[in-house]
Amino acid sequence: xxxxxxxRLQFAIVTVYHWFFVPLTLGMTILLALMxxxxxxxxxxxxxxxxxxxxxxxxxxxxxxxxxxxxxxxQFGMNWSQYSRFVGDIFGVPLAIEALLAFFxxxxxxxxxxxxxxxLSKKIHLATIWLVAIGSxxxxxxxxxxxxxMQEPVGYKLENGRAVMVDFLAVAANPSIxxxxxxxxxxxxxxxxxxxxxxxxxxxxxxxxxxxLFSKALKWGLVYGLIGSALVITAGHFQGQHMVETQPxxxxxxxxxxxxxxxxxxxxxxxxxxxxxxxVFSVKVPGLLSFLSCNNFTCEVxxxxxxxxxxxxxxxxGNYIPNAMLAYWNFRLMxxxxxxxxxxxxxxxxxxxxxxxxxxxxRFLLFTVWALFLPYLANxxxxxxxxxxxxxxxxxxxxxxxxxxSNTVPESWVMLSLATYTLLYAxxxxxxxxxxxxxxxxxxxxxxxxxxETPAPSLVGVA
Amino acid sequence: xxxxxxxxxxxxxxxxxxxxxEGFDYGVGMLLPFLGKNDEERRLIINAIGPFWDGNxxxxxxxxxxxxxxxxxxxxxxxxxxxxxxxxxxxxxxLRGVSFEYRSKNDHPKWRNFWDWxxxxxxxxxxLLWGVAVANIVRGVPIDADMNxxxxxxxxxxxFALLGGVMFVAVFLFHGAVYLTLKxxxxxxxxxxxxxxxxxxxxxxxxxxxxxxxxxxxxxxxSGTAYPPTLVAAxxxxxxxxxxxxxxxxxxxxxxxxTIIFIxxxxxxxxxxxxxxxxxxxxxxxxxxxxxxxxxxxxxxxxVALIFTPLVLIxxxxxxxxxxxxxxxxxxxEY
Numbered sequence: 001x002x003x004x005x006x007x008r009l010q011f012a013i014v015t016v017y018h019w020f021f022v023p024l025t026l027g028m029t030i031l032l033a034l035m036x037x038x039x040x041x042x043x044x045x046x047x048x049x050x051x052x053x054x055x056x057x058x059x060x061x062x063x064x065x066x067x068x069x070x071x072x073x074x075q076f077g078m079n080w081s082q083y084s085r086f087v088g089d090i091f092g093v094p095l096a097i098e099a100l101l102a103f104f105x106x107x108x109x110x111x112x113x114x115x116x117x118x119x120l121s122k123k124i125h126l127a128t129i130w131l132v133a134i135g136s137x138x139x140x141x142x143x144x145x146x147x148x149x150m151q152e153p154v155g156y157k158l159e160n161g162r163a164v165m166v167d168f169l170a171v172a173a174n175p176s177i178x179x180x181x182x183x184x185x186x187x188x189x190x191x192x193x194x195x196x197x198x199x200x201x202x203x204x205x206x207x208x209x210x211x212x213l214f215s216k217a218l219k220w221g222l223v224y225g226l227i228g229s230a231l232v233i234t235a236g237h238f239q240g241q242h243m244v245e246t247q248p249x250x251x252x253x254x255x256x257x258x259x260x261x262x263x264x265x266x267x268x269x270x271x272x273x274x275x276x277x278x279x280v281f282s283v284k285v286p287g288l289l290s291f292l293s294c295n296n297f298t299c300e301v302x303x304x305x306x307x308x309x310x311x312x313x314x315x316x317x318g319n320y321i322p323n324a325m326l327a328y329w330n331f332r333l334m335x336x337x338x339x340x341x342x343x344x345x346x347x348x349x350x351x352x353x354x355x356x357x358x359x360x361x362x363r364f365l366l367f368t369v370w371a372l373f374l375p376y377l378a379n380x381x382x383x384x385x386x387x388x389x390x391x392x393x394x395x396x397x398x399x400x401x402x403x404x405x406s407n408t409v410p411e412s413w414v415m416l417s418l419a420t421y422t423l424l425y426a427x428x429x430x431x432x433x434x435x436x437x438x439x440x441x442x443x444x445x446x447x448x449x450x451x452x453e454t455p456a457p458s459l460v461g462v463a
Numbered sequence: 464x465x466x467x468x469x470x471x472x473x474x475x476x477x478x479x480x481x482x483x484x485e486g487f488d489y490g491v492g493m494l495l496p497f498l499g500k501n502d503e504e505r506r507l508i509i510n511a512i513g514p515f516w517d518g519n520x521x522x523x524x525x526x527x528x529x530x531x532x533x534x535x536x537x538x539x540x541x542x543x544x545x546x547x548x549x550x551x552x553x554x555x556x557x558l559r560g561v562s563f564e565y566r567s568k569n570d571h572p573k574w575r576n577f578w579d580w581x582x583x584x585x586x587x588x589x590x591l592l593w594g595v596a597v598a599n600i601v602r603g604v605p606i607d608a609d610m611n612x613x614x615x616x617x618x619x620x621x622x623f624a625l626l627g628g629v630m631f632v633a634v635f636l637f638h639g640a641v642y643l644t645l646k647x648x649x650x651x652x653x654x655x656x657x658x659x660x661x662x663x664x665x666x667x668x669x670x671x672x673x674x675x676x677x678x679x680x681x682x683x684x685x686s687g688t689a690y691p692p693t694l695v696a697a698x699x700x701x702x703x704x705x706x707x708x709x710x711x712x713x714x715x716x717x718x719x720x721x722t723i724i725f726i727x728x729x730x731x732x733x734x735x736x737x738x739x740x741x742x743x744x745x746x747x748x749x750x751x752x753x754x755x756x757x758x759x760x761x762x763x764x765x766x767v768a769l770i771f772t773p774l775v776l777i778x779x780x781x782x783x784x785x786x787x788x789x790x791x792x793x794x795x796x797e798y
Contacts, residue, residue, distance in 0.1 A: 059564055066517065067560030071553050073527050077542025078549060084542075085610075088535020089756045096528035097767055099521060104775045108518035112782050115514040115797050119785055159757075168763045406543040408611045417550045424554055428561055435568050 004405045006414040007079040010421065012387075014071050016380050017425050021065030023379050026140055026185065027192025028058045029133035031224055036129055040122045046213050053444040054196060054217070059114065060435045064428055066107070071421065073099075079414060083394055083404030090156055090165045091146050094172075098142035106135030140188070141181055148176035150395050151386070152246050163398065176246065179239035186232035187382070190341060191375040193225020197348070198372035199440045201365040204358055210444055211359065218368075219352055226345035233338055237292070244293045244301065247396060249311070249320060250389040252304045253327035255289055256282070264289035264301035267328075274325060277305060315397070322391040330385035337378035344371050466761040467751040470533040471738070473768060475731035477529055479724040481522035482593070482635075486723050488512040488519055490639015492559065492586025493632070495579060498643065498654045503792055505579055506567060510796045511646040514786045516563060518779055520556075532764050536610050536754035537738045544604060544612025545596055548619060552592045559585025567798050590635045591628040595619060598627025598673075601730050602681045603740035606747050610754075613743070623676055630669040634726065637662040638719040641703065644712040648791030656707070659715075663704040670700060670726070682740065683733030692732050696725035 032051055039047035073095065076084050084091075109131040116125055155170030156163045165171060200218035203210060244251045251257075256270045258277050266288030271281045287297035304321050311320040344367060351361060358365060394401040491512050499505030530538040542549060558581045566578035602623050605614040640659035644652055674693060677683040684690065703718035734740070738754050741747035755761065790796075 060568070063561045063564035067557040070520075070524065070556055070560075073524055073531075074542060074549055074553055077531070077538050078546050079543075081539040081543035084531065084535055084539040088531060088538065089760050092528065092530075092532030092535055092538070092756070093760060093764060096525065096532040096764065099525040099528040100767065100771045100775065103521045103524055104518065104771075104779070107521050108775075108779055108782055111514035111516075111518055112785060115786060118795075164757045165760050165763070168759075406546075408613065409543050409546055413546050413550075416547070420550065420554055424557060428557070431561070431565055435565060439568070 003409065003411040003414050004402050006411060006418055007405050007409075008401065010079060010414065010418045011075065012384070013418070014068065014075065014421055014425070016383060017429075018065065018068045018072060019379055019383055020376060021061050021068070022140070023184070023188040023191040023375065024058070024061050024195055025065050025136050026188030027190070027224070027228065028054070028061075028188075028195065029129065029136050030189070031192045031196065031220070032058060033126070033129045033133045034224075035220065036126050040126050046216065049444040050213055050217055050220075053213075053442075054199070055114075056439050057195075057199065057436060060432060060439065062110070064432055067428075068425070078417075079406055079409065080394075080404050081406040081408070083399065085162065086399055086404065087149075087163055087395060090149055090163055090171060093165065093168070094142045094146040094149075098139050098146075102135050102139035102142060104135075106132055106139060109135065137185060137188070140184055141177075144180050144184060145172055145174060145177050148174040148180055150393075151180075151390060152176040153395055153398055158398075163395070175242065179235065179242045182235040183232060183239050183382075186228050186235055187375070187379055189228030190225050190232050190338075190345075191228070191379065193221045193223075193228050193345070194341060194368075194372055194375045196221030197225055197345075198369050201358070201368035202440065205362060205365045205369070213444055215358060218348075218358055222345055222348040222352060225341070226349050229338060229341040229345055233342060236335075236338070241293060241295075247390065248302045249304065249307045249322065250327070250386070251293065252302060252307060253322045253324045253389045254331040254385065255301075256324055256328045257289070257301060257303045258305055259303040260300060260306045261303065262290070262300035263287040263298045264293065266292065270328065272324065272328075274323075277321075318392065318400075320392060322389045327385055327389035330381040330388065333381040334378045334385060337374040337381070341371065341374050341378070344368065466758060466765060467755050468736075469765060470529075470755070470761055471731070471735060471751045474526060474529050474533065475728060477522060477526035478731075479727040481519075481526050482631075482727050483720050483723045484515070484519035484522055486590075486635045487639045487642040488516045489586040489590040490635040490637070491643060492582045492639075493590065493636055494639055494643065494655070494658065495586075496583050498640075498651055498658065499579075502572075502575060504651050505575075506796050506798065507647050507651055507790055507792055507794075508643065509563060509566065509582070509798045510794075511643060511790055513563070513796075513798045514782060517560075518782065520560070529764070529768075533756055533761060534738055534749075534751070534754045535756060537749050540606060540610050540612055540739060540749060540754075541596075541600070544606075544614065545599075545619065547616040548592050548595060552589050555585045555588035559589075563798055567796070587632065590632045594628035594631025595624045597631070597727075597730050598624040600739055601627075601677065601683050601733055603742045603748075605743050606739065606741035606749065607743060608747055610747070610749060623680055626669070626673055626676055630666075630673045633662065633666040633669045634719075634723060637666040637703075638716075638723060641707065641712060641716045641719050644707075645716055646789060648789055656712070659707055660704070663700075663707065667700055667704070670697065677733070681733075683730070686733075686735070688735060689729050689733035692725045692728040696722050696729060699725065 032055055035047050035051045035054070038044070039051060109128045112120070113125065113128040113132060116128060120128070149171060152174055153163070154174050155165060155167035157166050158164070196217055200214040200221060203214040204218065240251065255267055256272050256279065257264065258272070258279065263286065265284035265286045268283045268285060270279055272279050289301055290299045291297050293299065293301050304324065308320050312318070348364065348368065351358065351364065390396060392400050394404045491508060495505060495508050499508050562578040562581040562585060566575055566582070569575070599619050604612060605618070607613050637659060640655045640662055643655035644659060647655065699718040699721040703715045703722065706715040706718060736751050737748045738751055739749040
């Protein structure tokens with residue numbers, strides 16, 4: 001194991017971990033804002049209880065999201081200093097704007113929202129959660145603008161071996177962000193929808209109290225989750241087509257398409273030989289990949305072998321084929337999870353439309369509880385796919401990942417940070433899940449216990 | 464004034480804002496185990512910074528982001544060079560951020576005890592390590608011709624840097640204690656006040672020591688620009704203690720705030736026009752020119768900063784106004 005591998009592993013671990021918490025924040029802040037809007041408009045206390053109940057769960061989740069987000073900003077400098085030197089002129093800008101424009105808004109107004117229930121008028125209080133929702137989604141926008149530049153560098157020139165910005169608007173309106181942001185935005189919606197659905201379904205399965213509140217919550221979750229999962233798939237479809245144009249190798253890897261095909265078939269299941277660069281066994285639907293790539297059943301889709309030859313011409317000798325197995329399976333897990341989510345939400349909304357009582361459909365409720373894993377699976381595999389299948393590039397066509405790693409940081413330091421983050425993160429996820437389960441099981445109007453049952457002893461024995 | 468200088472000043476302002484605001488909530492975090500004698504009192508102390516700490520922490524993130532955008536070479540050298548120190552700080556900050564939210568969500572005394580100490584460590588380590596970092600930046604670190612840090616972690620723990628770290632801890636403790644005299648009711652308030660009086664002496668002594676060491680041991684006062692901010696910091700620090708003794712706690716807090724801002728300005732004024740001096744050869748110094756982004760990027764960032772910084776100041780100010788009330792033990796508490 002060398003420092004490069006460890007730094008990459010670390011980036012994958014801390015980023016995927018961070019991303020377990022972020023999509024829920026993106027979608028949930030909007031959903032809470034909608035619920036609170038309903039409360040303020042109707043005066044119905046049920047919605048206030050709903051906001052408070054799901055708000056507590058959201059905050060338990062948010063705490064780790066924020067705390068682990070700090071690492072994200074620091075690790076570019078710590079583990080990827082050569083990358084930072086190369087891209088700083090461009091990449092630092094959206095990061096700074098994210099902090100100044102979005103983080104301040106999100107954190108400041110969240111503090112006001114949490115502590116301000118009795119200090120502000122209903123309308124002002126409502127405004128604060130909307131500002132949190134806008135702030136958190138703006139932060140997603142700006143960090144994705146930064147990421148888009150790694151996928152599709154625009155608005156720059158190369159000067160003394162560094163990328164220098166020449167057009168800020170081109171960077172901010174990168175073609176890639178137009179597909180990436182909607183995809184992430186709707187993934188947040190679907191995550192939040194499925195989160196609310198799962199908790200509500202669990203309560204309805206118990207058939208105890210608060211049936212009305214949780215039936216309502218389930219409906220909110222379903223509608224929200226349906227819109228989210230339908231649109232995340234739609235956005236993903238267009239993003240895929242854009243990818244075929246700008247990063248054809250990524251699409252070829254996603255489909256395990258070794259050789260150019262016309263028309264191209266879509267692989268349902270493939271076992272390939274990575275060394276020989278060919279399929280061992282596969283099940284394919286003829287023409288479908290052509291359709292997915294360019295909306296007709298007969299167009300040509302480039303294969304990895306042909307792209308490799310083309311890139312060798314363009315960028316010099318080297319291996320330009322990403323790990324096709326990881327790309328292929330991550331892509332399938334993401335698409336599979338997303339499709340299941342859409343089907344489940346459709347079925348639930350159909351039940352809703354038929355005015356069925358959810359409590360009579362315990363199998364649906366049980367599926368809904370377990371379906372909570374689906375958005376998390378899709379979110380993680382989606383990022384793993386898009387980053388892994390861009391390899392060997394850290395900035396597509398401009399900088400290889402191995403050139404970006406810190407040149408003065410010894411392997412032992414990276415090892416140490418990898419080990420300590422992993423340990424700390426493992427401990428935190430235990431505390432997080434414990435608290436989420438504890439608070440998800442509570443009844444919505446149960447007062448939070450104010451005092452420990454036995455008075456805690458003084459921490460320091462000085463009077 | 465050129466854009467490079469403007470950005471140097473803006474980053475100084477961001478760090479000043481960060482140390483001023485997180486300074487008191489690091490201080491409060493460090494005082495938590497000592498001023499809160501029982502669970503209720505500790506909750507009171509935590510809730511006194513409850514609505515603010517997260518917004519305050521964004522000052523650090525913004526300072527870091529601005530460094531990346533405006534002086535990417537500084538950011539890259541510093542963050543890869545101070546690796547172990549930053550790792551410790553990040554671990555502490557992660558634990559701290561989670562602690563506030565999780566601490567009161569379970570009744571068990573061991574659970575609460577664990578998170579209370581996490582808040583202590585999570586406040587102490589960053590305070591100490593930022594002091595160490597700032598002192599090292601002022602003093603200079605080994606940097607080679609390729610802008611790479613070539614020192615070791617233990618090299619960063621030199622006496623001057625450690626003094627800087629301890630000074631930061633003392634000043635933040637004092638600042639935090641004065642903050643608590645304004646924000647909480649008795650009996651914690653009285654305890655905070657008597658602690659503040661003792662901490663004033665310690666903070667003052669350490670600041671004086673640091674200035675003497677910096678004067679004789681580093682290049683901080685060579686150009687002379689660091690004298691005026693040092694004077695302001697010293698005078699306000701003295702005044703803060705005098706106000707405190709007269710029972711004018713609000714004025715005392717205003718003074719500690721100015722002290723921290725001007726300690727930060729002292730460091731930056733002493734640095735200018737360097738951002739990270741090299742102890743290997745002055746020719747390898749990172750400066751506001753060789754470490755900076757292009758003029759175009761600086762121009763874009765200036766426009767962005769001019770629009771959004773005033774907005775942030777307005778709405779963060781508003782939150783302090785909303786939660787201006789002194790918290791007492793019979794208030795309902797979120798954390």
